[in-house]
Amino acid sequence: MVVRTHLSNAALDRLFHALADTTRRDIVTRLLGGEDASVSTLAARYDMSFAAVQKHVAVLEEAGLVTKRPQGRERIVRGNPKQLAHARALLQQLEQLWIARFSQLDAILAEPRPPQE
């Protein structure tokens, strides 16, 4: 999957920060792997107050990892794999940078006379 990553630094900060919490990672895991759940259904699974889970969902939503759609008195939370792909794409980009450097080092080592100036 190829993903163009032109998210702002602030958006990336929010995105990675959202992923930097075990409870939040667990929430997106559940959401991506099957269950579309209301906030209270999600909250029931964790050993903390409803409000705390509500805040976690809000963080995920602001990061774009999750969307909420109203349905009756409930809010159904759905995972958003696109934003996840953005994060992965950036990491892959960084790895690629490393690989490029590495192969360049290889070339330098293979070529005894470096083509400088």
Place this chain on the structure above:
Amino acid sequence: MVVRTHLSNAALDRLFHALADTTRRDIVTRLLGGEDASVSTLAARYDMSFAAVQKHVAVLEEAGLVTKRPQGRERIVRGNPKQLAHARALLQQLEQLWIARFSQLDAILAEPRPPQE
């Protein structure tokens, strides 16, 4: 690149938290893409105190994204692409979860009688 992701939740928290800062992402970008740099060389590039950059490097180091090796009075900072791969692997895993779910939904829609019980 296939990466087995068996990092503790705490380690993943540290990893993603380290990536959730523009300055720190910039540091790893520089390190992976060419320059092995001392802490002060790095610090010179940013509009903040040496100590602040030092702290950022420390966060990256605790997350395993970077290593420091002493060389004379300097500490040379190097990027560690392996840890980056761990983060990417986890995201890919989550995306895969979504894809699996999606194809299962496809199957359910294609098969009018769901194979339940």
Place this chain on the structure above:
DNA sequence: ATAACGTACAACCGAATGGTTGTACGTACT
């Protein structure tokens, strides 16, 4: 030997984080 450099580390500060409880309000059930 002395001065300059590179680093480590502590103390401090304001803002953000992750949690709590309490209140308010729309929706659904009886």
Place this chain on the structure above:
DNA sequence: AGTACGTACAACCATTCGGTTGTACGTTAT
């Protein structure tokens, strides 16, 4: 109509974060 449910939101609290300055100490250069 009244009660229970699901959500939103504010206020509060302890801790962490991202930054600062200052001090100490080993290494390099003069």
